[in-house]
Amino acid sequence: MYSVLLNPSNTEIYSFLTERIYRELVVIFATCKVNYKGRAESVASESPRLIILKPDGTVIIHESVKREPLNWQPPGTKIEIMNDYPLKIVAQRKRPKEVIEIDLKEVFYITSAEVKDGDFVIKGREIDIVNTIIQNPSMIEEGFIPLTREYNTPYGKIDLVGLDKKGNFVIIEVKRSKAQLSAVSQLYRYYLHIRETKEEKVRGILVAPDLTTHARELLQKLGLEFIRYDIQKYSGY
């Protein structure tokens, strides 16, 4: 089910890793230097770190703080163990061309385990709010008729488009948390495009639990509308 090496020798490390890489979830705790070069560049001095090698090619290097790793490579990376002194892990990918080199100095432990992923269900994302609107169009306003979600334009996908009771074209942008300036800009971009292409009058509506002061100001100035989405009220759906 799992294997553990404590204070392994270089020979042990090398054969352990070459055997298990891409097969099992490997965890290494070791002092190491890390060099990254690709979209940006970084150098990390020798220090103890936690290194995770996933069977899908993911590489993750953590220090003692932050949710984000110090360095990483996403899934699909080619991982090689170089039997040098010091032992080295090279993880590279193309497009974007990026490479991480991990110089292993002192390896305290290595573990490896087979992992089969379980079921995972998540809810409360933006798409769930769009679904709620489609099932309860009156939460936008009386007479609102949803037409298309993910409505495609050259300038981006609109979360939801529909018609109001007067036959006006309605563009809806949904945010799951407090809307900021960027949400208003996003809606405005769609709005400008649709206004050019449609005969009807066009309305742009931002749906969110709240929005920042400046976002509200900008929204009003641009002639757009805001509708509060009360997550409590519709959480039952």
Add this chain to the structure above:
Amino acid sequence: MYSVLLNPSNTEIYSFLTERIYRELVVIFATCKVNYKGRAESVASESPRLIILKPDGTVIIHESVKREPLNWQPPGTKIEIMNDYPLKIVAQRKRPKEVIEIDLKEVFYITSAEVKDGDFVIKGREIDIVNTIIQNPSMIEEGFIPLTREYNTPYGKIDLVGLDKKGNFVIIEVKRSKAQLSAVSQLYRYYLHIRETKEEKVRGILVAPDLTTHARELLQKLGLEFIRYDIQKYSGY
């Protein structure tokens, strides 16, 4: 320097964790169920997973794929070990109010280690490009005079503002990789605001290594400009 428990009993787990949590970097490999509730909600069925508890309160739970963890809590989270059957790790924070409950079923190993973070230097970020422009204003155009970076407006911070040789006010938005629609919208938002508040003519310039076709179309339609930033050409600075 580090400790390892293999197939520990619940009593061992409990005392090990309560002693080391917030002090050392703890890694647990165990089958577990995970429930998250907060900005969204998720349920993860029983499965073997890697659990990381950092001294800063970070909690990270990984499966065998992806760079992103299955569940997590950012730094500052309050982590408690509940001595129940099964043993449970509860990690919660306020603002936003969020909680993760990890039901530990079978714990295969726990490790713990003291970690002092090393030095880390990274370069190649957006700010480096802005610096390059300030040092080489002619890469925008002959006669360009940079005035203020991170120029503050109610509608966001402008990367760099300056004057062209005719005395026009110039707004510059920099992207380190291929610019997309959102970059154009962002620049346009600043542009509209500055145009309202300034007497002079205003120009908006997007500086990036490239931009998408639709981004270019939108840019032109909105009367904005694009300047290619050749990362090779200036990488020496």
Add this chain to the structure above:
DNA sequence: AAATACATTTCGCGA
């Protein structure tokens, strides 16, 4: 492969 937007985004910086 490219483009687009979401994300429990996280993170850092200012006001």
Add this chain to the structure above:
DNA sequence: TCGCGAAGTGTATTT
């Protein structure tokens, strides 16, 4: 604390 934008963002989806 809130607001805003960058990030080596990653990830899913659609073209």
